[in-house]
Amino acid sequence: MYVALVTSTALLNLGPQLTDVTTVAGHKIQVMSAEEARYYRSQKTKYLAENKFTAVTDQADLDRLLFMELLVFRWTGWLASGRDYDGLLSPNQEDQLRKNLKEVSPLISSVKNDLGLTKSQRDKEAFESVGQYLVDLKARAKEHGVRREKQLTAAICLTKELFSLIGTYDRSNELERSKIGLESEADIVDWIRSAMKPQFDAIDEYFQTHQQKMWVRKV
Numbered sequence: 001m002y003v004a005l006v007t008s009t010a011l012l013n014l015g016p017q018l019t020d021v022t023t024v025a026g027h028k029i030q031v032m033s034a035e036e037a038r039y040y041r042s043q044k045t046k047y048l049a050e051n052k053f054t055a056v057t058d059q060a061d062l063d064r065l066l067f068m069e070l071l072v073f074r075w076t077g078w079l080a081s082g083r084d085y086d087g088l089l090s091p092n093q094e095d096q097l098r099k100n101l102k103e104v105s106p107l108i109s110s111v112k113n114d115l116g117l118t119k120s121q122r123d124k125e126a127f128e129s130v131g132q133y134l135v136d137l138k139a140r141a142k143e144h145g146v147r148r149e150k151q152l153t154a155a156i157c158l159t160k161e162l163f164s165l166i167g168t169y170d171r172s173n174e175l176e177r178s179k180i181g182l183e184s185e186a187d188i189v190d191w192i193r194s195a196m197k198p199q200f201d202a203i204d205e206y207f208q209t210h211q212q213k214m215w216v217r218k219v
Helices: 002-012 034-050 056-081 091-115 119-171 174-180 185-210
Strands: 019-022 028-031
Touching: 019 034, 028 034, 034 056, 056 091, 119 185
Parallel strands: none
Antiparallel strands: 019 028
């Protein structure tokens, strides 16, 4: 009975079992238990999977956030169990832990806000993204409208020119047709191929080259 009691007491007073983890910045640090290590690694994996932190300052802020969240995890566990790694908590220790939690919570919220990790920040960014998309869409629609107006103007002008060539051909005799380069109706068809169609297509080609290529994958 005595041996069992001593063994049980010894197990309860083993103290912290330091475990290595790797920070976002790539540094090795030690946490106070394997359970803390699992929590730290899980939080780190989730943050990195759901967000991109390319700037060094952002990575440093994320490391600071993970550290503070680990403290909250540790202190909350201690309060829930009524003991820390050294033994039972005294009332004063419990009060201090509650004070610690109260002080660190705003700091966590501040860092999350700076990194855009809060729900309000995500909602705001999503709203701004949709708003900007609609602005861009309206601008692209206007550009398409301008292109259509140019195509319509060109189509009218080129069609009138075609009608003029046909009218001239119909009113002319063979000698006159020879002088103006319309010896047969095939010459009118050649003009459609060599002049009318290229001039009309040039409007769309210019639009695709100078305007549409700038945003074709964005809208």
